[in-house]
Amino acid sequence: MNLFDRYMIIYKTPEEIEIMREAAQIVSRTLGLIAEHVKPGVTPLELDKIAEDYIRTQNAIPGFLGLYDFPNTLCISINDAVVHGIPTDEPLKDGDIISVDCGAIYKEYYGDHAYTFEVGTVAPEIKKLLKVTRECLDLGVAAAKVGNRIGDIGFSIQQHAEKHGYGVVRDLVGHGLGKTMHEEPQVPNYGRRGKGKKIQNGLTIAIEPMINMGTEKVVQLDDKWTIVTEDGLPSAHYEHDVAVVNGIPEVLSTFKYIEEALAKK
């Protein structure tokens, strides 16, 4: 292995992208199933079990379980937790938000997908944080096209979040995705227009804005996993898997299943 290989972007063939689409669809359907079950009184560990069981029925394996020694299938991060929360047996409460991040490996390729759910009735200012963070994701995806550079993705996300006075997490970033969970390039949610690596066809990345209501600063809890906001204000996280095909972004994951489930509630 060349010393510089680990800094190289692994562009995917159309055949690989088709497998990655299926991996992304598996995690999308998993979060659709989770959407049906999120309500006050349910525990994160119950949601985790539902996700693990479903993924295994899809000829796939949980992507996070055991990755860097993470103990579960889902990362469930509640309220001021940004990402990497470990599911517990403490019931969810009315007014909570929970960011659920799900990984799966299908035919050796990773899917990686996240959504922030409302538990019961959530305060209007928190709903606005969720809405803006989703808009940030859409803007970031739209910037993932040939002719742009990686910095354009982060620029689009950062500009929109900061316009609303929110903090853009710096310590955690999106990433290349493929046969490993975290490949080159890093995809920060902040950046400068026209900076960074050129975006080319075959690029497969996870775009995942982590947006805080207050400060961008975060700290890690003593469990060595959970990342929380320094000021204790809430944080939102949405993530899509994106392939650049024919010059434009193709979103391999989908919130369709989540939206269908939520519409039935």
Ligand code: MG
């Ligand atoms: Mg993720």
Ligand code: MG
């Ligand atoms: Mg990710």
